[in-house]
Amino acid sequence: MAKVETVKRRSPRKVKRSPIGASPGTLIADPAARQSALSLTLISPDECKFIGNASLRDVAESCAGWPVIWLDCVGLANVELIAEIGAIFKLHPLAFEDTVNTGQRPKVDFFDDHAFVVVSAIDDALAGRYEQMSLFFGENFVVTFQEREGDPFGPVRKRIKANLPNRLRTRKADYLAYALIDAIVDSYFPILESKGETIDGIEDEMLSGIGRHQVRELHELKRGMIVLKRALWPLRDALAALLRAEVPFIYPETKVYLNDTHDHSVRLIEVVEMHRDMLTGLIEMHLSLSQARTNDVISFLTIVSAIFIPLTFLAGIWGMNFDPGASPWNRPELLSYYGYPIALGMMAVIGFSLVGFFRWKKWL
Template identity: 70%
Template sequence: MAKAEAVKKRAPVKTRRSPVGASPGTLIADPAARRSELRLTLISPEKFKTIDKASIDDLNTHCDNWPVVWLDCTGLANIQLIEEIGRIFNLHPLALEDVVNTGQRPKVDFFEDHAFVVMRMIDDVKVHRYEQIAVFFGRNFVVTFQEREGDPFDPVRKRIESSMPNRLRERGADYLAYALIDAIVDSYFPPIDSASELVDHIEDEMLRSPQRHQMQQLHQMRRGTNALKNVLWPLRDALATLIRSDVSYIKAETKVFLNDTLDHSIGLIELVETQRDTMTGLIEMHLSLSQARTNEIISVLTIVSAIFIPLTFIVGVWGMNFDPETSPWNMPELRAYYGYPSALAFMLVVAVSLVAFFKWKKWL
């Protein structure tokens, strides 16, 4: 039951767009967007500092004094705050427009001093909740925008807080951006593995006893698999674009790690494709099993009917209004002393003969 509850119907992702004719880079907040909160992480090889519920003043005070700055903005309701963040880090206005217009296709854009990555991430593995995340990074900063609380970045935060030697605190902003992107990609593995286990469970149940709810589960899961496929394919292309880039703020050694993340994304695509083919095969098998069961029932009913049709004919003939006194052809056996058991015995012989004939023809 718990596994069955894991398969849920997901609402389609809707992309919000600026009004027709609006100036490029116009930011329009979603009325349902969450309240914006900032978390500032200041990083150097020797130490780190985290400021929860940070403010613009914290940014202006600390950003120039630390080698790497990671600003995480949760919630996209405060357009003025997002615009101010864009001004401080010199983020391109068209990219900021894509930040607030959620539902974007995964992609990578390069600007003069920073890169912009759009992805979809799982912020709650238990309920399979997805959201858009935007990642900006340059020479000394990483800025992430999330729709709501919850993300797969806790392992990255723990690595930043761990003791030396610490690669995350030594390698710069591009490596931190890689670590965040890699965490997002790896977060897809648990739900995909859970879906694989559920598919195996459905297959075992189906082989024992095909049920209607199994078909519904498989259709819902295949819909989710198609949605994953639509996310992972452009994600793979975005990672490949990052690796092929020649911008100065992405170092060659970081591209080696990004290439590993690209391999992970390709592995996810293969897993999803395999799952989709498996579910398609199970749907076809369910239809075949249901049809075979229907044919079996129809065969049994046909055989029973074929046996009782001649018996019904015999009984019908004996049940006609004959008068043996009128003519010897009017069923003289109606007055026979053993007429009734003889008739039953004759009908039994007919039934047994039909069953033997069906077995000889291998219909039974």
Template identity: 65%
Template structure:
């Protein structure tokens, strides 16, 4: 499978910092507004910027989920309402950022990579802003692992997502993204185990291609998960008022999940590397065995070919008694076959005695 490579547009050289330029192919920005209080919650699908401005100060907690990064004017307006830093907004629209966390006066900004399509090695950038009373998320395309979080928000009391602050909601979203890596990582580990079992029985040529794909997948996961670990550690160590001490306890659990994923990916990569080496060794050994058998067969037939060549020469025994007198033997043909069979069996016995067979 050919690996897709996406060309990304960057801010032009010399442009003012914070300039927002949509990438080619970016979808139109759609808003989903979730209003949260301990007593109730309300979700507005396909919300407009007027809905955001109208409810901004009227609810204890607000979650604005933005899907699609093509409407830079709308993204800029969202930044003005929530007082988001222009440089952070520039990172939002310039996807492909390394997972990280930045702290500002009124909010924190977290960038993570979410698995979009593991088969094509495509990841999606998710940007999360959270302050005292709001969480704003930006994602490139529709589809995310946040449905369990949405169901928990709509669930009955007691409900920590409705009674705790914005930092706890941000934690829940980050935890959902990290946990979404477990199914593909575990599936890849099962695939590696299956290939290992097959190779021990009979190595096949197609297994090497599968191993290359799995190694490329593990390299991609490693490149994503290590920065995620660093970002989570930075959130836990931070002294910002945006993250409470109680939420840091839950973030520690997410950090443990990230570390476990890293260990699984590292083990998977080492196993795949070992299997590739074993596949090459088994293939080389099989080739050597084939060459050995062909060599033995060639050695057995060499004297037989010599005898057939000698007896096949066109000498007339009537001209001279030295011109192959054995050609006149009554049992010459069967005796010649028996003689050649004896030579072949003798060579086979010699090879077995030498333990070459």
């Protein structure tokens, strides 16, 4: 029995939304959300302090004593905790609704004394899984919310610990917010480089010989490019909005660095578009090569059939039952002593003649 190949279908991501008619700013936890855990980073020009498994009391006590604080909340299950964080930093409730209801479009919103940024970060490169990261920042604080453990902020934490001179220790919270956003944007580059190498490998493989698995791989890669485009295009617009913003908690010297991150996002979009065009071309090339291969097979079978048609005709005539004794017209050559080799020789001559004719016409 032939082995049936099963295709694993990817279940679509369900975007959680508030119930219809709910009051603006209503926080409803997703049943699948992870339990919330807080980590606190306290920053000053002279020192820095990290508090894992921080409590709200730690957060409230640190707000007045440190120039810049960074609160990182991993997991969005505890909406009461999230609401209390909003109360401590006086964050807008509408932004918290977008924080809890993940799957938002990357964007930036400005309020009186803080900004709210939503970005899509690569959570699992191999599985192609993304997560929403929400970031609030004001004059002296940055608050980040993640769906689950794992983030690209490791280099930023190392830079905070590094010795002076250290811009992350001497500048305001807007520079820390820039560093976190820049880390998220730069995390896309290794993924795109890996996908580019995969595309080049499939192209080289197709030039050697086409296979059915290549079509599936190309379509999966193209679907991944669409997801990347959906995340990067609005991210570019959000970074442009940060650059244009005239708010007191974003300083002009930070906008110079934000402009560099904006350039990175533009480069990423260009790479995504280039990969999409390459994938579209490879899919079309695969279809063309498959059709050409099919045409070659059909042409070969047609030539083989054309060669055997006259041979079958002769074999059919000589295979008919006649009685030469009844009439001289009833196939007297059936009694020929060399009839069998003569018939085979004639068939061979006709067959080779047709092959030579097809070669002369360059059909073979």
